[in-house]
Amino acid sequence: MNIKSYPPLFRPHSNLTQNIGPDEPIEHIEDLDPIPVIDLQCLEKLDGACKNWGLFRLVNHGVPSTLLSQIQDQARKLFSLPFEHKQAVISSPLSYVWGTVFLSSSGVAVRSSQDMFNCWAEVINFPVTQLSQFQTQDSLLDSFRHQVEEYGKHLARIARTIFQVMAKNLNLDPRQSESYLAESTAFIRAHRYPQISEGKQAWGAGPHRDGSLFSILSQDQIGGLEVYKDNKWFPVKPVANTLLINLGEMMKAISDDRYVSAKHRVRVYKQEDRISVNYFVFPDFDCVIRSSKYKPFTYNEFRAQGQKDIESLGFIVGLEGFKLSK
Numbered sequence: 538m539n540i541k542s543y544p545p546l547f548r549p550h551s552n553l554t555q556n557i558g559p560d561e562p563i564e565h566i567e568d569l570d571p572i573p574v575i576d577l578q579c580l581e582k583l584d585g586a587c588k589n590w591g592l593f594r595l596v597n598h599g600v601p602s603t604l605l606s607q608i609q610d611q612a613r614k615l616f617s618l619p620f621e622h623k624q625a626v627i628s629s630p631l632s633y634v635w636g637t638v639f640l641s642s643s644g645v646a647v648r649s650s651q652d653m654f655n656c657w658a659e660v661i662n663f664p665v666t667q668l669s670q671f672q673t674q675d676s677l678l679d680s681f682r683h684q685v686e687e688y689g690k691h692l693a694r695i696a697r698t699i700f701q702v703m704a705k706n707l708n709l710d711p712r713q714s715e716s717y718l719a720e721s722t723a724f725i726r727a728h729r730y731p732q733i734s735e736g737k738q739a740w741g742a743g744p745h746r747d748g749s750l751f752s753i754l755s756q757d758q759i760g761g762l763e764v765y766k767d768n769k770w771f772p773v774k775p776v777a778n779t780l781l782i783n784l785g786e787m788m789k790a791i792s793d794d795r796y797v798s799a800k801h802r803v804r805v806y807k808q809e810d811r812i813s814v815n816y817f818v819f820p821d822f823d824c825v826i827r828s829s830k831y832k833p834f835t836y837n838e839f840r841a842q843g844q845k846d847i848e849s850l851g852f853i854v855g856l857e858g859f860k861l862s863k
């Protein structure tokens with residue numbers, strides 16, 4: 538355990554612990570992996586995976602395996618630096634937060650008063666289109682920044698390819714659908730879920746749905762991600778060289794509820810730190826999302842509402858709060 542690298546909150550002597558609630562059954566399927574597998578070169582099964590799961594594994598994605606493993610290794614090294622050093626070198630437009638994954642529009646970490654929504658995780662945010670402006674004397678951060686930039690280009694390509702097919706399957710108006718996928722506001726978020734000491738309990742990330750259009754995740758070999766389907770939680774096992782696509786609430790709204798926004802959560806382990814790197818993509822912030830199920834809204838309004846919910850209720854109501862009453 539590299540204690541100096543952890544924010545004080547996550548060190549063994551801290552008395553922070555979380556009531557993680559009743560431990561809902563986790564479906565253990567040892568050999569069979571039920572998560573749909575989609576080939577980027579042949580997207581025939583994409584529509585079914587979006588309708589049934591809202592989360593799928595992507596193969597044949599064209600990201601070199603060396604780049605994927607470098608991203609994982611370098612992220613792990615970066616998180617292993619002393620806590621104070623990370624605080625000192627990670628500066629705007631990057632940000633470093635812990636205990637929450639929510640950031641206000643001004644980049645400040647927003648913590649909920651409710652346990653479920655605080656996370657046993659550290660997060661470094663990289664806004665992909667602003668990375669070329671970032672200068673640092675720290676050689677590890679500098680080389681990681683370059684890799685993230687290169688990785689970001691692959692992810693933007695993958696996001697475009699997948700979204701084009703989704704838009705076609707959903708018969709979206711091609712002009713409208715252009716503003717549903719905004720590359721300019723996409724960001725890459727690296728997470729480290731520190732190991733947790735005996736006797737403590739917390740979620741790496743409590744059960745939630747993402748607010749994004751969708752995300753593209755690379756996880757290490759530790760595991761811990763779980764997805765909810767048919768009233769059960771399924772482990773999303775690590776499979777080398779694959780990526781995970783997770784549909785968020787914006788995709789559900791745009792699809793007029795034909796697609797599922799996957800509910801998921803992350804477990805933490807006693808023995809090991811887990812690393813994951815996630816790319817989030819959103820609609821243009823001021824593009825109006827129209828559907829038959831929800832009142833028209835922009836992503837900006839959705840995000841502002843989420844922040845208000847966190848501050849007043851301790852959790853995000855999400856898309857349900859925009860539903861048209863019958």
Ligand SMILES: O=C(O)CCC(=O)C(=O)O
Pocket residue numbers: 638726728742747754756762801803813815
């Ligand atoms: O780390 C993961 O596996 C998922 C993280 C997550 O749920 C998120 O970033 O929204």
Ligand SMILES: [Fe+2]
Pocket residue numbers: 745746747801
């Ligand atoms: Fe998530």
